[in-house]
Amino acid sequence: MRISDLFKMGIRNLSRRKARTILTVLGVVIGSLSIIIMRSIGYGMENNFDTQIMQQGGLTTITVNTYGEIYDDNGNWMGSKEQVLDDNLVEQINQIDHVRAVSPMMRMDITLLSGKYQGWGDITAMDMDVFEAFDFPALTFGEYPTEEDNSTIIFGSNVPYEFYDPTSRFYTPKVIDVQKDKLALKFNRFQADPKKREFNLPLKNIAKMEQTNGEFDHQTYMDIEYFKKIYLKYCNTLALSDRKEAVKQIQNYQSIKLNVDHINNVIEVQDKIKELGFQSYSQMQYLQPLKEASNTLQMVLGALGFIAMLVSAISIANTMVMSIYERTKEIGIMKVLGCVIKDIRKLFLFEAGMIGLFGGFIGISLGYLSSWLINKFGQPLFGALMSGNYMYDMTNTKFSIIPIYLPLASLAISIAVGLLSGYFPARRATKISAIEAMKTEG
């Protein structure tokens, strides 16, 4: 048989028994529709989850603090312990698999002075080699520190907006143009030795980051070596009693930050650090249980869709079996007239496949429609269902997202279900003896 004839005959056979074909197609529609809806809701949840935590940023970042928090297996706080963070530990952490970059980190309160205005802030000193690995944003001007000149001080995009006049009775924020206005830096911790000149570092090499709406915006960064250098200079201006205390501050690092190559490896790396005897902190460790809960929910949704598909598979198989009983005579006649067995099988498979295709197609269209409806009107239901997990931006949240592969996959599944459940009936059809078949009423 030619393909076109196969097509024509198949369509004719399907349309001959409209009611039954429609009911079977309906079964497939429900099956593929439920797969699409379930999966799209699952995908929507996952997507929301990811965007939420992406906004928080630093998902691949692990921090080891001087004071490590200790939790038991249920996440209850057990206390904290002091840990010594030194270059040796930095090196050890660097050896762990999946660690992309490690940097010791120190933080220090500073005051920025510009004429009569001043701003509070704290400076974060890190190894300049890892800035890139930690996804530091691009700069609006200036340059990141280099080997030749590591004296750059890098402002987050919001830092220059936080200046004020301390002599004024009102707090009126003042925007400093860090490119034009003169700036100087002071450390706050200790009072200067009255006999010495107060430490005051004029800032010449300034860079400013682009806005990220994240953790970088309010921070000021500096290379750790340069930081140590200016800090020691500062120490020299202090009274002797304070100086010892001040130097001690930078003997060990306050924290160690490391970046892991992938979100999925964060927990693994944290376990390794634990083996080294250090407590660490990451956002992932809090998100992990949420993620697992969300995965379970998705599996449940997927299982529901799968069951619906299974039911429709049985429905197709039933239709095809009935169709063979009804058409036994027809099959016999076709055989005697010289129809090759392969063609008979093809005909039945084609019919089953068409049911799958139609059903899948309609299911996809309805899937898009219901996805739209869910996003438009499903807020009260889904909002209540999900708000317990994490904060939601309710107005813009999409509860159901259909990724591009979903309709394709569901169509493929529908057709596959059709073919599969049509296969055994089709095989049966070819095995009918032509003589017996022709004797039956039909």
Added chain:
Amino acid sequence: MKDNAENIIEVKSVKKIYRMGKERICAVDDVSFTIKRGEFCCLYGVSGSGKSTLLNLMAGIEKLSSGQIIIKGKNIHKMGEKGLAKFRQNNLGFVFQSYNLLNSMTALENVELPLIFKHVRAKKRKKMAKDMLVKVGLGPRLKHRPKEMSGGQQQRVGIARAFVSNPEIVFADEPTGNLDSKTSKEVMDLIKEMAKVNHLTIVMVTHDIRLTQYADKIIHIFDGKIEEIEVVKHDEPSEEQETPENNGNQDYLESDENGENEGAEKDVGAGELIPEVS
């Protein structure tokens, strides 16, 4: 021997045994005969004599228990399903007692069916089917479905379907079994006419002695065995007379048992046949 006198069908000691539980029923018991190209052969016998089974064996619809059936020099019982299907497409046509038309299709589509299996293009096939239906006198009924036609018309469609792919052999299983005698005659005349024009070989199964008058060769079957092979000699075709057919003539005189069925076979002789239609 001349070309057109060659044996197109050879049946050699064919047996067909059915197993019904523990019983074995020998439907066809050691049957041998030959049919020549262009011959109108009639398998005649009472119902249950095994004539239909024999036809089905020859058509390759049923499998042999033993023996050989050679059609056009090919051992058809040795062919696979696919080979057999192709062989049927190209060489065989079928006319059935119960017409066996597909009720969902129009007359035209029914006639087209064998051509569909033969991969003939839609346009060409439609024309062939139409021509054939016009030939059998159903020109105005192309679009009718089987249920909308009389038995005679349905059988005409069946005949058109059997002849449309221009086969060399047409098997007819009680083609007039469901028809009244007037229609039967029309249908038989049609088959005979079509066979003659295209010089086809016809193998027809019947239990109606009146139909044997159309045949060139009548094979009497009783209880799965050949009782008698009777060759009718017509006046017109000269080649027919040249071929010696010893068995048939010898057996003819011994045919006593036929008397039980109907008394008409005495008329069937060496000369012209007288139509017995009432």
